[in-house]
Amino acid sequence: MQIDLRVPADAVVSKEIDISESESDVRISLEHGSSLHLVIRIAPSKTQDTRHKIQHSTSITVGSEARCTILTINAAGENSTVTISQTGSIETGGVLRWQNVSLGGKELTHDLVSRVIGANAESAVDWMFYAKGTEKQSLNARNIFEAANGSGEILMRGVAEEKGHAVAKGMIEIGLKGNGTNTYLTQQVLMLDASSKVDAVPALEIKTNDVKASHSATVARVTPEDLFYFAARGIDTHEARAMFVQGFLGDIVSRIDGSIQEEVRGMIERKYSQAL
Numbered sequence: 001m002q003i004d005l006r007v008p009a010d011a012v013v014s015k016e017i018d019i020s021e022s023e024s025d026v027r028i029s030l031e032h033g034s035s036l037h038l039v040i041r042i043a044p045s046k047t048q049d050t051r052h053k054i055q056h057s058t059s060i061t062v063g064s065e066a067r068c069t070i071l072t073i074n075a076a077g078e079n080s081t082v083t084i085s086q087t088g089s090i091e092t093g094g095v096l097r098w099q100n101v102s103l104g105g106k107e108l109t110h111d112l113v114s115r116v117i118g119a120n121a122e123s124a125v126d127w128m129f130y131a132k133g134t135e136k137q138s139l140n141a142r143n144i145f146e147a148a149n150g151s152g153e154i155l156m157r158g159v160a161e162e163k164g165h166a167v168a169k170g171m172i173e174i175g176l177k178g179n180g181t182n183t184y185l186t187q188q189v190l191m192l193d194a195s196s197k198v199d200a201v202p203a204l205e206i207k208t209n210d211v212k213a214s215h216s217a218t219v220a221r222v223t224p225e226d227l228f229y230f231a232a233r234g235i236d237t238h239e240a241r242a243m244f245v246q247g248f249l250g251d252i253v254s255r256i257d258g259s260i261q262e263e264v265r266g267m268i269e270r271k272y273s274q275a276l
Contacts, residue, residue, distance in 0.1 A: 003027070007034040007066070019056065020044055026058045030066040030094075038068070039260060042084075043075040043104070052077075054105070057085040062094040064118060069097045071256060075267060076104030078133075078274075084110040092118030092147075099256060101264055102129035102158075103271055108137045116143075116150040116178075123152040128252045128264075130245075130271055131164030131196070142171040149180035157188045157252045159245050160196035161272075169201040172213055179208050185215035190248045192222050192241055220248075242272050 001021040007013050009031040016039040017026065030036055042056055054076050062068050076082045082105035090096045098112060114123040123143050131137045141154050154170045170185045187200040202215040222244050230240035246268060253264050 001025070005029070005036075005038075007031060007036050009033055009063075011035070013037070015039070017041070018043070022052055022054055024056045026056075028058070028060040028068070028070075029063070030061065030068055031063045032065055034063065034066045036066075036068045037257065038070045040070065040072045041075065042073065042082075044077045044080070052080060054080050054082045056083070058087075060088045060096065062088065062090045062096045062121075064091045065093040066091075067095040069099065069257075071099040071101070071260060073101045073264065073267070074104045074108065074110070078104070078106060080105045082108045082110075084108070086110075086112040086114075088114045088123070090114070090116050090118060090121040090123055093120050094118060095122040097124045097126070100125070100127045100129075101267070102127070102137060102139065103267055105137075106135055108135070108139075110138070111140045113142045113144065116145045116147055116152070119148045119150075121147065121150055123150070125152075125154040125156075126252055126255045127154070127156045127158075127168075128249055129156070129158035129166055129168065130161075130249070130268065131158070131166040131198075132161045132271060133164060134162070135164045137164075137166040139166065140169045140171075142173065143183060143185075144173045144175070145178040145181045145183065146175045147177055150178060151182045153183060154185045155252060156186070156200070157249065158198065159190045159192065159248060160198045161192040163193075163195045165197045167199045167201070169203070170215065171203045171205070172215065173205045174208060174211050174213060176207050179210045182212040184213065187215075187217040189217075189219045190222070190244065191219065192244070242269070245272050
């Protein structure tokens, strides 16, 4: 399945794409001054074997002064092997915001590379993930600034439960022509069980002067003391843990367009409640 989407100059487009095919490729081009809000849902059809392999790619070129937000919701079957590739380039004055919701797949490999190639352009990444049971997730986000006065951020926030294991790599690269860039990387992780694991790997590579770039990574755990505090107020362990999950992921969910927020919150709730 291949989808080609071109947004003409100064046009404003909002679109949703539901993908159930095993292989899919979405190619997007925004012309000068245009605007696109795109939602891509990756999920198997009701008749599809949830153990199959899924491969998806998205590539986008954001023209000068154009703006784009791409929300990709991965709700693949719980036994699927999922590979996702995302690439983008942003020209002068353009804005590209990637929003990823990683909830599906027994094994997930997801790579994102976003390049600022024009001056005064912005590249931002909001990435929410949740690994449960014995799920394995390998997530890699790279923001590359190759032109002057770029801006943007990477925020990766995720939860690991039971024996879930996620590797979240964030990378900011500022090239020789990236002077004046202002950017940062934040990784925040919540582990619900001692058996869960998240490797948060932040990195910076800076090849020029006169830039502002920083990164941080924090890891939190739900402790028996936390659960005791809730129990003392009549909230059982299952409900307390659910509140931790929704509260922790709520900040990044709030960045999603309002019409989709409840859908994503419902997906988080169902994932927490299901037995894997």
